[in-house]
Amino acid sequence: MKRIPLLLGIVGASVLAGGITAYTVTRLTAQDTPTRVIEFASQKAGSHFTAYEKENYPDLTYAAENAVKAVVNIEKIEEVEASRFGGGRMDPFFEFFGIPQGYQQQEAPQERRSGGSGVIISPDGYIVTNNHVIENASKLKVKLNDNRTFEAKLIGTDPTTDVALIKIEAEDLPTLAFGNSDDLRLGEWVLAIGSPFDLQSTVTAGIVSAKARNLDVIPNQFRIESFIQTDAAVNPGNSGGALVDTKGELMGINTVIKSPTGSYTGYSFAVPSSIVKKVVVDLKEFGVVQRALLGVQFQEINEAFVEHLGDKYGIKEIGGVYVAEVDPAGAAAAAGIKKGDVITEIDGLKITGSAPLLEAVAKHRPNDKVKITVKRDGNVKQFDVVLRNKAGKAELLAKDYVDSFEALGGKFAEIDNKTKKELRISGGVRVVSIEENGILSKARIRKGYVITHINDRPVNSISDLSRISEKITSIDGVYPDGRSASYALIQ
Secondary structure (H helix, E strand, O other): OOOOOOOOOEEEEEOOOOOOOEEEEOOOOOOOOEEEEEEEEOOOOOOOOOOOOOOHOOHHHHHHHHHHHHHHEEEEEEEEEEEOOOOOOOOHHHHOOOOOOOOEEEEEEEEEEEEEEEEEEEOOEEEEEEEEHHHHOOOEEOOOOOOEEEEEEEEEEEOOEEEEEOOOOOOOOOOOOOOOOHHHOOOOOEEEEEEEHHOOEEEEEEEEEEEEEOOOOOOOOOOOOEEEEOOOOOOOOOEEEEEEEEOOOEEEEEEOOOOOOOOOOOEEEEHHHHHHOOOOOOHHHHOOOOEEOOEEEEEEHHHHHHHHHHHHHHOOOOEEEEEEEEEEOHHHHHOOOOOOOOOEEEEOOOOHHHHHHHHHHHHOOOOEEEEEEEEEOOEEEEEEEOOOOOOOOOOOOOOOOOHHHHHOOOOEEEOOOHHHHOOOOOOOOOEEEEOOOOOOHHOOOOOOEEEEOOOEEEOOOHHHHHHOOOOOOOOEEEEEOOOHHHHHHHO
16 A cells, blocks of 8 residues: 655644634744744634534544543554665775775664554454554554553464454453444444554544445455445544444444545545454464455446446346356356356345455355355346355365465466467466565566466466465466576575
């Protein structure tokens, strides 16, 4: 996720009877004296009298006063490489004639600090937050609401949902109980609690504006997004904090701001507790997220789909998802679901688009059974589907399971028949992009490389790549110019 810079100034406005007052607060330095500039702008305003009836307003004090105790501030300390000489590359002149006197050598590595929030979910110190809050951290510090500070260790992460679990060594901590985000209703009051701009224990209020939002913002090609949208004010530093209902139960983890400025402009988004709870339990119990897969590629049936593809596929109504491809070794194929089916329900939940489908499946583990309703040739059919893991098996993954995509550190695409013919290969997956610290980066594999084998096993498709669950020791493939290249990995 793109990092958002903090604002350096504070500007506010308040509406008073008969006019508008605007004020700015200047920054204080050792040489400055505190100043406050108040500017008045004359603006006529009508007089309006309204009766205040306390009983007609929601009481948010209980939720705020109790929930804030379990929300923490997280400081990430990240080591970054620094140039050894003067902040830039060393002049080749120095290599031959020595470093001039007075030329300052920089210390390396340097520390980069950033902040976010987290939620205590157990008295013994387990804390849930966002993956992007703790990603690439060399050290994590947690500051509690009572100002005590602890170092934290990483338990596990799930980049596909942007959820992470960390732990501090403490006892009898205040906690937030998980609520059921499925029960949230549009218009229901919620509170966002976190540390925006390092202002710890900040509480803002709003309502549930929408559910099951898919924004395509999590930087993972297998992202699972079904955000709760609220109008509670959320800013940089709120990430990883709590979204609670009026009972003080955890309904989500605040994650995303949709804004052209980088600061709150009316909308914020949280990962629902239905997903968070499942990920956290998996990380605690198994050390790895037990991701259940349906084994299909699909397209959301929206207005654009109906307009451009409706006639081709005989679909005239929006709603549901179109099954574009079926993994022959996947759960859907085993149950009898076919390409061209339209999924309309999962366990009685109406599937209106991709986000509800992703959320419905993400709540389950491999070997769980779900009832899926589809439309096929104008008829309604139901299938009992036993979900499978990434390796294509209906069983839980072992703790030492290797996520091949995460281990490789890149994004991939399948190749067409023309490319296969040109490169004289039967199949493979193309490296589209390369991330830092992954196997691809460390092996200096370049973009465009087509992987044909991993650990001497054929890789003909994305599905084949996803089913690799053991430690990767070798990669074979070919570059676009036809040059074959093999990489042996020594770890």
